[in-house]
Amino acid sequence: MTADTVTPAPSAAAAAPPPPGPASSRRAVRTMRRRPSLTDSDRSIVSDADRRQPRVRRAMAGVHVFLAVTLVLAGLGPLLWLAKAAVTPTQDTLRQPFALWPNGIDWANLSTAWNDIHIDQYFFNTIVIAAGAWAFQLLVATTGAYTLSVLRPRYARVLNGLVLATLFIPSVVLLVPLYLTIVDPPFLGRDHSLLNNYLAVWLPMAANAFNILLVKRFFDGLPREVIEAAQTDGAGPFRLFWSIILPMSRPILGVVSVFAIIAAWKDFLWPLLVLPDPAVQPLSVRLPAVQSQTELDVFLAALAIATIIPIAMFLIFQRVFLRSAGLGGAVKG
Amino acid sequence: MTTTSPAAPPERAARRRGTPATWLRSGGLSRLAFALPMILVFLVFSWTPIVRSVVMSFQETNLLTPATWVGIDNFVAVLNDPLLGTAVRNTLYFAALALVMGFPIPILMAVLMSEVRRGKGVYSALAYLPVVVPPVVAVLLWKVFYDASPSGVFNTVLGAVGISPQPWLQSPDTAMPSLVIEATWAAAGGSIIIYLAALLSVPPELYDAAEVDGASIWRKAWHVTLPQLRNVIFVMLILQILATAQIFLEPFLFTGGGPNNATVTVLLLIYRYAFQNSLGGNYGMATALSVMLAMFLAVLSWVYFRLTNRWSTS
Numbered sequence: 221m222t223a224d225t226v227t228p229a230p231s232a233a234a235a236a237p238p239p240p241g242p243a244s245s246r247r248a249v250r251t252m253r254r255r256p257s258l259t260d261s262d263r264s265i266v267s268d269a270d271r272r273q274p275r276v277r278r279a280m281a282g283v284h285v286f287l288a289v290t291l292v293l294a295g296l297g298p299l300l301w302l303a304k305a306a307v308t309p310t311q312d313t314l315r316q317p318f319a320l321w322p323n324g325i326d327w328a329n330l331s332t333a334w335n336d337i338h339i340d341q342y343f344f345n346t347i348v349i350a351a352g353a354w355a356f357q358l359l360v361a362t363t364g365a366y367t368l369s370v371l372r373p374r375y376a377r378v379l380n381g382l383v384l385a386t387l388f389i390p391s392v393v394l395l396v397p398l399y400l401t402i403v404d405p406p407f408l409g410r411d412h413s414l415l416n417n418y419l420a421v422w423l424p425m426a427a428n429a430f431n432i433l434l435v436k437r438f439f440d441g442l443p444r445e446v447i448e449a450a451q452t453d454g455a456g457p458f459r460l461f462w463s464i465i466l467p468m469s470r471p472i473l474g475v476v477s478v479f480a481i482i483a484a485w486k487d488f489l490w491p492l493l494v495l496p497d498p499a500v501q502p503l504s505v506r507l508p509a510v511q512s513q514t515e516l517d518v519f520l521a522a523l524a525i526a527t528i529i530p531i532a533m534f535l536i537f538q539r540v541f542l543r544s545a546g547l548g549g550a551v552k553g
Numbered sequence: 554m555t556t557t558s559p560a561a562p563p564e565r566a567a568r569r570r571g572t573p574a575t576w577l578r579s580g581g582l583s584r585l586a587f588a589l590p591m592i593l594v595f596l597v598f599s600w601t602p603i604v605r606s607v608v609m610s611f612q613e614t615n616l617l618t619p620a621t622w623v624g625i626d627n628f629v630a631v632l633n634d635p636l637l638g639t640a641v642r643n644t645l646y647f648a649a650l651a652l653v654m655g656f657p658i659p660i661l662m663a664v665l666m667s668e669v670r671r672g673k674g675v676y677s678a679l680a681y682l683p684v685v686v687p688p689v690v691a692v693l694l695w696k697v698f699y700d701a702s703p704s705g706v707f708n709t710v711l712g713a714v715g716i717s718p719q720p721w722l723q724s725p726d727t728a729m730p731s732l733v734i735e736a737t738w739a740a741a742g743g744s745i746i747i748y749l750a751a752l753l754s755v756p757p758e759l760y761d762a763a764e765v766d767g768a769s770i771w772r773k774a775w776h777v778t779l780p781q782l783r784n785v786i787f788v789m790l791i792l793q794i795l796a797t798a799q800i801f802l803e804p805f806l807f808t809g810g811g812p813n814n815a816t817v818t819v820l821l822l823i824y825r826y827a828f829q830n831s832l833g834g835n836y837g838m839a840t841a842l843s844v845m846l847a848m849f850l851a852v853l854s855w856v857y858f859r860l861t862n863r864w865s866t867s
Contacts, residue, residue: 263757295679364591397602424598504689546750
């Protein structure tokens with residue numbers, strides 16, 4: 221039996237439990253056309269009949285202008301300014317913040333930031349942290365959800381309750397005891413403190429009940445017949461997990477991946493506490509630390525470099541991002 | 554497990570007898586292998602620290618000698634700290650400002666965005682961009698924007714419309730509102746996307762029915778759209794309150810709690826107790842305050858959900 225014969229891709233897509241969030245990007249609308257219930261979402265407060273009135277049409281044009289101006293100013297404005305300021309000499313930025321390069325472009329800011337204040341190294345640290353956090357979160361979320369949703373041992377109910385209960389605990393409660401756990405890890409002792417070890421960031425991030433809830437809900441919605449057919453054909457738990465469940469779960473794995481990488485990229489307080497050595501710190505921790513000893517133009521160039529990867533990821537995986545954001549709300553709601 | 558599959562009955566019987574041998578033969582070990590990563594990380598990095606937090610709030614802990622029980626001394630010390638009142642007031646002020654300024658904007662934007670027929674994708678992407686900017690970068694960038702000199706970025710904009718330069722982060726009066734403006738900018742996009750998703754699930758028949766009854770656009774928005782969003786709004790409201798009660802990044806990076814303690818928040822105080830103490834970390838006081846904050850938030854959410862449940866069903 222090969223996995224391909226029992227993995228009907230379309231049914232997997234149809235099994236995606238909650239509907240994808242907003243019909244935002246054009247591409248999203250196009251791919252969703254297969255699901256008719258979501259395509260007639262054009263129906264909203266202002267009806268077609270309303271839109272035929274000249275007064276309403278003018279008002280809608282006004283709404284368009286308002287949205288375009290506000291969103292470009294608020295969403296794009298600060299980033300464009302940052303991009304400009306990253307290649308502008310300090311004095312120009314300070315004296316005329318909105319002038320476009322009155323004294324020429326200073327490309328050297330970028331290379332100075334990259335080489336002299338070691339943004340390259342912190343950039344690399346950030347990528348390592350994000351990659352490890354992604355791998356551990358995916359491992360724990362998929363195996364955990366598989367246990368709770370498909371294998372269901374006798375202790376699954378208790379386990380499920382204990383995991384979900386952590387969702388209701390504000391993370392501030394964890395701060396100090398978790399820090400002491402890293403300083404003095406169980407089984408290892410103080411001589412093997414995890415300070416300055418990336419495991420100190422990766423492992424606590426993997427204890428994420430929200431991921432497990434998301435993936436479990438998705439697994440719950442997978443067609444049981446496929447799972448049972450595979451079991452009848454003699455697939456063991458590992459084979460079922462690797463060849464049947466995971467290939468059917470690509471949409472939710474994409475969502476969890478986006479959450480994991482973005483969260484790791486954003487994290488500040490925790491890496492600040494457990495990675496005291498500057499050589500292993502990520503960008504988010506280093507940027508505030510180097511601010512006072514860095515000239516403004518170089519510092520702004522460093523900020524711009526730190527923003528490029530998340531923005532690029534967003535532009536490439538826009539659909540996954542926006543669906544994740546909507547999905548986050550759907551689960552919370 | 555697979556209650557309907559033909560393979561299931563013997564296996565279930567085996568599991569009911571429950572000797573170690575039958576447990577092994579029915580695949581108990583491989584089930585445990587899959588559960589193990591989750592159990593281990595939650596045990597070490599979630600369940601134990603949660604319990605330890607409560608225990609530590611009644612102890613004096615330093616990293617050199619074993620912890621000693623001190624009863625409620627930590628709680629008394631926290632409650633006697635003159636800064637606590639300031640921190641609580643500042644946190645409430647931040648939460649209130651964030652509600653007034655930040656809460657209605659995403660709802661309004663999402664409703665407007667759901668009305669336009671073209672450019673929705675571009676608008677959502679633009680609205681979400683600030684959320685993608687790493688928070689630390691956002692705060693550091695806004696710190697530059699908030700430059701208090703007349704040629705600062707925001708003061709230049711204000712000057713163009715004839716408003717005198719503002720001190721922004723430099724003055725105790727304007728520091729907190731400045732923090733809230735940045736926090737609102739950073740978070741609005743995420744809320745907009747969530748409201749947009751909720752707006753998609755409003756049943757179209759409701760609008761048709763309202764139109765048959767001759768409802769105007771405003772009445773449809775007020776009597777159909779908003780009531781349909783009610784549950785999402787309730788949840789977003791409590792989530793925002795929980796988030797603002799734990800605000801840390803903005804005061805920590807923008808002002809460090811200043812000027813004149815005007816932006817010291819509860820979480821900043823916890824951080825100072827534990828990690829910025831010249832006498833070594835006072836972990837007891839830090840956990841005592843965390844536990845008090847968590848209890849307060851738990852009670853608040855419980856009351857809130859009781860109330861909103863009653864409103865939703867009535």
